[in-house]
Amino acid sequence: MTGADEKTFTIDDLKARLSTKGYKLTPQRKEILQVFIDHPDQHHLSAEDVHLMLRGENSKIGLATVYRSLELLGSLGILLPIEFGDGCTRYELNTVDPSKHRHHHLVCLKCKKVIEFDEDRLDELEADIALRSGFWITNHEVKFFGYCKDCQTIDHNRA
């Protein structure tokens, strides 16, 4: 559902952004970005997800390094953090063109399944809000909550 051919970040981009801010290009930071590049289908990776995937590839990276690197890549605008209320912060690869950021998440309250939508109709609203609030808006996030086809049973009150 999400366009898989939008331009995202490369290892060279990582190198450039790191050095601009005085950070170093380490193998661990490359490995982590590579995980996101190599798995365009698996967005929404948590620190533990990334850690397990790298360990599975013979990396001996530490979990703390994964946490630190995910936060760093987030602050560099290479990854975007997202919260689905499942108790951990997840990340997805950002796109180079900020106007291409926009997609929605549709979350099933019962099975926790997450579906993505590319479409966005909030640019006008964002402009209004920026104007009225004086905020410099850098991103927005839309989530719809409900029950997917499979989970639409009689009682929706108890998982």
Add this chain to the structure above:
Amino acid sequence: MTGADEKTFTIDDLKARLSTKGYKLTPQRKEILQVFIDHPDQHHLSAEDVHLMLRGENSKIGLATVYRSLELLGSLGILLPIEFGDGCTRYELNTVDPSKHRHHHLVCLKCKKVIEFDEDRLDELEADIALRSGFWITNHEVKFFGYCKDCQTIDHNRA
């Protein structure tokens, strides 16, 4: 900014919803709902916020009970959970009319300030998504992230 005169839930509503599901109306559950009713200005209360407020009012309620009750009131549709990425789940009082749920949150990435907006333009999009996905959508959540007037300094990369 949020309409303060929209109809929200009362203790009687709580009683009704609890008994429908076989839950008991306890003084603790009443106290907690009352906190939200008594402080329409202070939305976004965390479990610890509620606990401290009640302790300040001579209640001897336990923190675990606050957590359990907030989740219960959430599952009854009386409260709505929200996440602002500050490390804890917060709740706000729901409105009786589900079409009145809609408001946005504008979050400053630097000072963590949260501003609310009533306006919503997503009904049409929600209908589209429901139709295409087969989801039964019960709520949606929109957050804009950026930097408030006070925090618009030169370097936005480090808090």
Add this chain to the structure above:
DNA sequence: TTTTCTGCAAACGATTTGCATACAC
């Protein structure tokens, strides 16, 4: 060489849970 980065383990903070008692129904 100099400073940043890493891995480990311990610390941390929010939330959950086990259990005996207390209470709503």
Add this chain to the structure above:
DNA sequence: GTGTATGCAAATCGTTTGCAGAAAA
């Protein structure tokens, strides 16, 4: 009375941090 709810304390889980050694620049 009976089963649910509470309070407490201990346990849990995701995440952060201190520190000594390793490695970019």
